[in-house]
Amino acid sequence: MTETYPSDSELLNLQSDSETGVEYIPTGTAPYYLHFRRLLYRLLLAARRANxxxxxxxxxxxxxxxxxxxxxxxxxxxxxxxxxxxxxxxxxxxxxxxxxxxxxxxxxxxxxxxxxxxxxxxxxxxxxxxxxxxxxxxCRIGHNFLVPHASGAVCRSMEAHITDDTLMAGESGSVHTNLGATGAVVLALPIMPPAGTEFTFAVQTPYALGVDPGPNAIIRDDTGQPMARHRWASTVGACLTLVADSYGDWVPVAKYGTWGQEA
Structure with missing residues (x-):
């Protein structure tokens, strides 16, 4: 249905808009052109960011x-x-x-x-x-708005894995756990993702959670840096955040608990 206007009497009695500060021109105002310019001035101020x-x-x-x-x-x-x-x-x-x-x-x-x-x-x-x-x-709609998480940060997606899985670059920013697993789980990182791709891993069940960098990549941490060796932890509470660099390798930016290296 077509959006309706207020009644004629309501419109004629409007003085100003409280949100934008735009003032309506009173009936019979003179000189009219001056008040019209004032109205345009306020309208343009209100609409400036839309440009x-x-x-x-x-x-x-x-x-x-x-x-x-x-x-x-x-x-x-x-x-x-x-x-x-x-x-x-x-x-x-x-x-x-x-x-x-x-x-x-x-x-x-x-x-x-x-x-x-x-x-x-x-x-x-x-x-x-x-x-x-x-x-x-x-297509600019939506870029001025962000849905925050209750804590005030952007809400991240979280996935619990009970079997081995391969992560995609499009999942960047997500958190991955082994909650519900009944044995070891290995998660493979994407191969040559865009620099800045980020994943966080957290052990929530006391079984090994492994992170596999792929056949030609390195996880550059203090446990050693051989090619294609995955990291693992099995103590509940251990967590690891990895960010891809521009060479296809992975840089730890946060680590808690003991993370071993594949033999």
Missing amino acids: DLRVYDEGGLDVGVKAGKFWLGAELISYAGSTGNALAPNKAGIYIYLDAQGTLVMNEYGGFPSMAIMPHIRLAVASTSGADILSITD
Whole structure:
């Protein structure tokens, strides 16, 4: 159904909007143009942040992107804005986004990349025909909102494993335990994941929980660094957090309890 307005009498009696500070122009006000400019001034102030990182049509195949900022973890990334960005012709979908470093990407045609594998800010989807832009669909929605966990941090996913399993890079940031296992469990890490991929392992049942780096990778900790040797612990409470480096190896950033090395 169509959204309705307040009644005419209610509208005529409105003085201002308490959230934005926008003032309604009283009936019969003179000079009207001055009050209209005041209204526009307040409206533009209220809408200013909605313009951040907006993709707009410049004519032909060119688009501009307004300046804006976004957070990557604890780092504030700034994008200065740009103009004259030429889109490819005859594309049903051009997925426009900023990568984690704030670089504009406009050559994705099959869809946005996985957020878990390649963190990015989705800006718009454009379609082109010949030398013209047919449409630009805004995709910025959701980037200003984050659902926090009750503790105030982002809620991580957790998985309990009772048998051996292979983890995927798209599961980065998750926690893995052996809760419910009745024997040893070995979890294989993904091969050559993107740098920064992170997993946490926690022993919750008194059986060995092993972490396998893969055939050509190393877990770089103080127990030794031979190729393809997994780490394991069996004491409840032991935990280990590993982060992938740019060479496909794994760096421990947190460790508690005794973690042995595969013989």
